[in-house]
Amino acid sequence: MEAMQQFASTADAENPGRQLNGKPQAGAARRALGDIGNLGNTLAQKVQGGKDGEKGRTGVLTRRAAAQLMAVGGPTNDSQGTDSWGTRPRASLRPRDGNVPVVSSAAPAPPIEAMAELRRASLGPHIDDADKNDPLAACPFIPHMMSFYKRTEPKVRVADNYMSNQCDINDKMRAILIDWLVDVHIKFKLMPETLYLTVNLIDRFLEAKQVTRKHLQLVGVTAMLVASKYEEIWAPEVRDFVYISDRAYNRDQILNMEKIMLNVLRFNLTVPTHLHFMQRFLKAAGVAENQEIVAYATYLVELALPDYSMLKFNYSKIAASAVSAACSAYGRDPVPRALLRHSGYNEPSLRDCVDALDLLYSKAPTASLTAVYKKFSAEKYHNVANRDVPTRLSDAHMDA
Structure with missing residues (x-):
């Protein structure tokens, strides 16, 4: 019983417009949607500008008041006053005055850019200027390509003494193999890129894996087969390499060596030559x-x-x-x-x-x-x- 009385007294304190019996007091009727949540008439009083005893409603410009203000030259409901809701309009995003500096396209370049222009002028014309309008020259990409080649070159370079790890072949056999591949390259009418990539693949493979002299030529024809597939539009077929090697190796041996070589090189064929x-x-x-x-x-x-x-x-x-x-x-x-x-x-x-x-x-x-x-x-x-x-x-x- 005491708990109920305490709850009732707390509710009366928060809602002064109520009596102990929970009914609203006389003369304190709530307006629709104006007193939601038993907040009394606080929101309505804010909209009306105060209690009922005050005259008029602040922030609301009536027709009569507007006429009086116009007669005395006072502020009207324009951009300098308040709107019908009693709020000021948003400030414009435009500059307040004309003193804001405007950057012109004809303004002088900053010192750093000017120095860069002088440096470029001192170096003379760029070597790609003649081809800048040729889409096949790929001028915008050439600096990035050359940067990639220079970064990659040390990674794919073989040791100059790797032949010391070979037991059955030597540098003279390597020279004979490459000299023969030059003739094969001419016979098949291959692109120049194919020959250089072939030599690179041979050296990288011999550095990583020991090879007998019996299979050295097999390594050479397989390297040219892989390089042809990478560089040529129409690469020679496997049977062409079987024929050019005087049938020293068959088709299956070449294809098997191709798999071994690609796995040893980890399919890394994009190398600078x-x-x-x-x-x-x-x-x-x-x-x-x-x-x-x-x-x-x-x-x-x-x-x-x-x-x-x-x-x-x-x-x-x-x-x-x-x-x-x-x-x-x-x-x-x-x-x-x-x-x-x-x-x-x-x-x-x-x-x-x-x-x-x-x-x-x-x-x-x-x-x-x-x-x-x-x-x-x-x-x-x-x-x-x-x-x-x-x-x-x-x-x-x-x-x-």
Whole structure:
């Protein structure tokens, strides 16, 4: 009983408009939706502007009041006053005055951008400016591609002494295999990219797995088969490689070696080769349109393919040295500024590689392996293998 009385007294305190019996007091009738939740007349009083004893309702502009305000020049219901709900309109998002600075397209460039423009101007025209409107040149992507090649090159480079881990083959057998594959490459009329990728696959496979001399040629034809599938539009069939190897291996052996090779290499076929760098460096040197210089540089690079001692140089260094030596042989600037900038090498760092290419060039006519020499003695390649050059390419290279 005491609990009920306490609850009733609490309810009366929260609802002063009620009596103890729970009925509303006289004269305190609640308006519909104006007193929901037994909150009394607080919300209604706010809308009406106070208690019943006050005159009018604040915030509501009647027709008579508006006429009086107009007569005395007071504020009306415009943007400077309040609206019919007694609230001020939202402030405009526009600037309050005209002193806000406006950036003009003709404004001078910031100092950093101006310095960048001066630096680009000092470097001269970009080597891709002539091809920027050619969609096949992919000029916007070339910097990213070359950056990828330079980052990837050390990862796919083989050790220059990996042959020491082989028990049954040596560097001379490797040279014979690659020299034969050059002839196979010509016979099948394959793309240049296929030959360079073939040599890369052979070296990476021999570095990772021991091979007997009986299966060395099988590794070579399988590497060319994989490279052809990767680079060519119409790759030679397996039976073509069976025939070209004089049926030393059958179809099943080649396909089985293909699976082994791809698993050993973890299907990593997207690798930079000499050709990727050489094409870029020829363009940087400004001789990409000179077919004789291109053929000469290509000849030097392909002379390096069978030679095991050239593995001590990066592909990019061999390519840069070949381009530099080719420019020197044809009376061009051997070390153009753009070539050094795009290759990342300086002039002294290329000397040892140029010396090695010079030695290969001088020995080529009398060497026992002549596939590359015969290839570049043809008119198709401007007979660059028989061109008269200085006794020492490196001397002409550095003295120019």
